[in-house]
Amino acid sequence: MYSATDPLSTTLSALADPTRRALLARLSEGEATVNQLAEPFDITLQAVSRHLKVLETAGLISRGREAQWRPCKLETARLQEVDGWLARYRMFWEGSFDKMGAYLEEITKGDQNGSKN
Amino acid sequence: MYSATDPLSTTLSALADPTRRALLARLSEGEATVNQLAEPFDITLQAVSRHLKVLETAGLISRGREAQWRPCKLETARLQEVDGWLARYRMFWEGSFDKMGAYLEEITKGDQNGSKN
DNA sequence: ACGTTGATCAACGAAAGTGTTGAATATGTA
DNA sequence: TACATATTCAACACTTTCGTTGATCAACGT
Known part of the structure; x- marks a missing residue:
C-alpha cells in the first residue's frame, strides 16, 4: 500500500x-x-x-x-534525473512562459505520465 | 532522533x-x-x-x-533551493571540473554547512 | 432555517524509516 | 592459528507516514 x-x-x-x-x-x-x-x-x-x-x-x-x-x-545519473524533473519548473522562475507552453505541449504529446513523474 | x-x-x-x-x-x-x-x-x-x-x-x-x-x-522558491543544491553536482556531469574546484573553495570559505545542506 | 457542497480534523491500523546494541562475516597481519 | 580491522546483518524500539472512515466546520443556495 x-x-x-x-x-x-x-x-x-x-x-x-x-x-x-x-x-x-x-x-x-x-x-x-x-x-x-x-x-x-x-x-x-x-x-x-x-x-x-x-x-x-x-x-x-x-x-x-x-x-x-x-x-x-x-x-550522478540519478541526480541528472532530478535535474531533468526540475526543468519543467525552472521555466517558472526563469520567466520564460513561452517556453513553458511549448514544453507542456511536447510532454502531453510524447506523454511522460504525470502521475508517476 | x-x-x-x-x-x-x-x-x-x-x-x-x-x-x-x-x-x-x-x-x-x-x-x-x-x-x-x-x-x-x-x-x-x-x-x-x-x-x-x-x-x-x-x-x-x-x-x-x-x-x-x-x-x-x-x-517555486523551494524548488529553486533544490536547484541551487544541485548546482554543486551539476558540475560533475557537465565535465567542468575546473569550475568544481573553484566552487569547492568558495563554499568552504563562506561555509554552507555540509552536514545540513 | 435547512440541506448541499468544499474541505479539514480526529482516531485508527499497517507499513516504513532511523537509531541502538550485539553478533557475524571477510580480509589482512603477526 | 590467533587477532585486529572494516563492514554488514539481525533484532529491537520508537517515530513517522499514508491511507481509511466518520465527524466537523464553513460558506453557499433555496
Missing part, C-alpha cells in the same frame, strides 16, 4: 536526509571508505552503513572492493 | 511522493481547488487534502480563500 518504488521517488527520498546529503557532499570531493565517511557524525558506524545502503539502492553511489574496504563513489 | 526538519529535507521529502509530484505538475498548468486536484486519483479526498498540506508546509504551494474553495498555487 505504501512507499513509492519508482526511481525518482527513491532518489528524492534518499536525498531527503541531511546525513545522506552530507555523505554525498563528502563524496563529491573524492572516493572514501565507510569509516572515513562515518568519522564526522555522532551516529554509529552501522547507521552510516545503512545510510550508504540507501544511497546505493537509489543509485546515487556505487561501491568498489579493495580488501576489507568498500570505497564509495558518487554516481 | 527522527525526521529531519531543515527546509531542504522537508522539500525533498515532500517531493519524494509520486502523488504529490503529480499535484505539482497539475498546478504548473494553473491554480486548482482540492476537488479538482483530487479528481484523477483513486485515493480519498482526505488523503489528497493531506498531501496538499504536506506541500503547503514544505512551502511548495500556497492557498487562497474564495468562499468554500481553497485554490492552490504553485510556489
Whole structure:
C-alpha cells in the first residue's frame, strides 16, 4: 500500500536526509571508505552503513572492493534525473512562459505520465 | 532522533511522493481547488487534502480563500533551493571540473554547512 | 432555517524509516 | 592459528507516514 518504488521517488527520498546529503557532499570531493565517511557524525558506524545502503539502492553511489574496504563513489545519473524533473519548473522562475507552453505541449504529446513523474 | 526538519529535507521529502509530484505538475498548468486536484486519483479526498498540506508546509504551494474553495498555487522558491543544491553536482556531469574546484573553495570559505545542506 | 457542497480534523491500523546494541562475516597481519 | 580491522546483518524500539472512515466546520443556495 505504501512507499513509492519508482526511481525518482527513491532518489528524492534518499536525498531527503541531511546525513545522506552530507555523505554525498563528502563524496563529491573524492572516493572514501565507510569509516572515513562515518568519522564526522555522532551516529554509529552501522547507521552510516545503512545510510550508504540507501544511497546505493537509489543509485546515487556505487561501491568498489579493495580488501576489507568498500570505497564509495558518487554516481550522478540519478541526480541528472532530478535535474531533468526540475526543468519543467525552472521555466517558472526563469520567466520564460513561452517556453513553458511549448514544453507542456511536447510532454502531453510524447506523454511522460504525470502521475508517476 | 527522527525526521529531519531543515527546509531542504522537508522539500525533498515532500517531493519524494509520486502523488504529490503529480499535484505539482497539475498546478504548473494553473491554480486548482482540492476537488479538482483530487479528481484523477483513486485515493480519498482526505488523503489528497493531506498531501496538499504536506506541500503547503514544505512551502511548495500556497492557498487562497474564495468562499468554500481553497485554490492552490504553485510556489517555486523551494524548488529553486533544490536547484541551487544541485548546482554543486551539476558540475560533475557537465565535465567542468575546473569550475568544481573553484566552487569547492568558495563554499568552504563562506561555509554552507555540509552536514545540513 | 435547512440541506448541499468544499474541505479539514480526529482516531485508527499497517507499513516504513532511523537509531541502538550485539553478533557475524571477510580480509589482512603477526 | 590467533587477532585486529572494516563492514554488514539481525533484532529491537520508537517515530513517522499514508491511507481509511466518520465527524466537523464553513460558506453557499433555496
